[in-house]
Amino acid sequence: MPVMGDDSEDAGDGFLSDDSSFYGDDHLRTELQDRAATFDPFRYWSTHDNELSVIAATSMAQASTSAPSPKKLYNMYEGDSAGRQLSETVAAFLSRLPPLTTHVDNHGYWIYIADPHSKSRPTDEDRAGFMERGREILEDFETTRAGIEASMAGKAKNTIGRRLTPLRKQTEVDLYAAAKEKGCTSGKWMLFPTADDVNQFWSLVATATATGELGHAAKVATDDGSGNVRPRLICIYTEDFSDKDDVKRVLDRLVGMGLVNKKGPMGEARGIYYKADVFTYLGIESKNEWGLKASLFSSKDVLAEEKEKEKEKD
Numbered sequence: 001m002p003v004m005g006d007d008s009e010d011a012g013d014g015f016l017s018d019d020s021s022f023y024g025d026d027h028l029r030t031e032l033q034d035r036a037a038t039f040d041p042f043r044y045w046s047t048h049d050n051e052l053s054v055i056a057a058t059s060m061a062q063a064s065t066s067a068p069s070p071k072k073l074y075n076m077y078e079g080d081s082a083g084r085q086l087s088e089t090v091a092a093f094l095s096r097l098p099p100l101t102t103h104v105d106n107h108g109y110w111i112y113i114a115d116p117h118s119k120s121r122p123t124d125e126d127r128a129g130f131m132e133r134g135r136e137i138l139e140d141f142e143t144t145r146a147g148i149e150a151s152m153a154g155k156a157k158n159t160i161g162r163r164l165t166p167l168r169k170q171t172e173v174d175l176y177a178a179a180k181e182k183g184c185t186s187g188k189w190m191l192f193p194t195a196d197d198v199n200q201f202w203s204l205v206a207t208a209t210a211t212g213e214l215g216h217a218a219k220v221a222t223d224d225g226s227g228n229v230r231p232r233l234i235c236i237y238t239e240d241f242s243d244k245d246d247v248k249r250v251l252d253r254l255v256g257m258g259l260v261n262k263k264g265p266m267g268e269a270r271g272i273y274y275k276a277d278v279f280t281y282l283g284i285e286s287k288n289e290w291g292l293k294a295s296l297f298s299s300k301d302v303l304a305e306e307k308e309k310e311k312e313k314d
Contacts, residue, residue, distance in 0.1 A: 073116040076217065083112035090210045099220045099232060100199050110219040113206045120216035120239050127281065130182035134175055134282050141171045141290060168291055176296075179278040180242065187241035187276040187296065188215075189250060191259060195228035204257050205234055214250050215239070241276040241296055248302055260299050271299040 077083025084093040090113075097111045144167055152160050179185060193201040202220045209218045215237040236254065238246050251274075254260050260272055273295035286294045 074121070075116050076114050077112045080112065082107040082110060086116060090207050094203055094206060098199050099202050099222060100195060102222045104222045104224045107222060109222060111222060112217065112219045113209050114217045115209050115212050117212050118216040125183040127184055130178055130184045130278060131281060133178045133182065134278065137171060137174045137178065138282070138290060141167065171290070172292055175278065176276065179276060184278050185240040185242065186237055187274055188235040188237045189254060189272055189274050191234040191272055192231035193234065194231055198232040201234055201259060204259065205236060208253065208257065213253055247274055247297060248306070251299055251302055273298050
């Protein structure tokens with residue numbers, strides 16, 4: 001074995017010489033020299049692209065680079081037993097978790113489904129940051145309201161109420177602005193079917209969500225043990241409450257599915273409402289201590305606005 005630094009053996013000595021057949025024997029070298037002398041590069045390249053081997057190789061290369069990769073499915077509820085899994089059909093999911101008989105003790109308060117083709121992903125929403133800012137806004141409202149009420153002591157409630165109306169509206173504006181700033185933009189249309197109708201409503205919503213006809217996700221309340229007396233809540237989510245075109249698109253689809261403008265127990269017309277999730281985070285319900293409007297849109301207002309725009313076009 002050579003020792004490092006020992007140059008007694010030349011790496012080339014004894015391997016190649018003038019008599020070596022590395023370049024072929026005399027006959028092969030003569031043949032190659034003749035072919036090189038008669039080679040016509042112009043003729044070669046003029047016919048090169050028409051050769052079958054070249055055509056096949058080009059086609060394979062184009063197919064490998066231009067063929068679109070299959071769209072990857074995404075499911076935010078994958079692995080959650082209360083959500084639809086990518087491995088199961090919508091029909092199997094509905095059969096496994098019918099909302100009418102799925103109890104809260106077994107799967108929690110909600111059953112979920114997502115649109116697996118949606119581009120929506122968990123965002124970097126700063127919910128904690130919004131909650132801090134949202135509470136500050138509500139505290140400022142309470143302080144200002146107390147001052148107004150003290151200065152108007154003894155006056156009629158209606159008079160005081162009119163004075164507070166602009167304050168309430170500004171508070172709502174401030175809350176929505178804080179939500180946008182913190183990236184907390186999701187919201188939902190809300191349906192309240194009776195227990196008798198909940199399976200049918202949910203089947204329609206779940207199927208349409210899975211095929212990308214509605215929002216990026218939906219959920220339905222499970223049986224909470226109250227005896228199925230109260231209506232069940234179904235939420236159909238959109239990504240951004242400020243994207244009114246998308247909010248309206250989902251509403252139009254719900255109308256087309258026959259899930260809007262249902263009649264109440266007395267035959268009265270009933271619309272549905274859209275609520276930003278941030279108001280849910282803060283516990284702002286329809287009747288709240290601040291007198292704020294809990295919902296951002298109503299189906300009646302959105303559809304009426306649409307009709308007015310159509311009239312203006314005519």
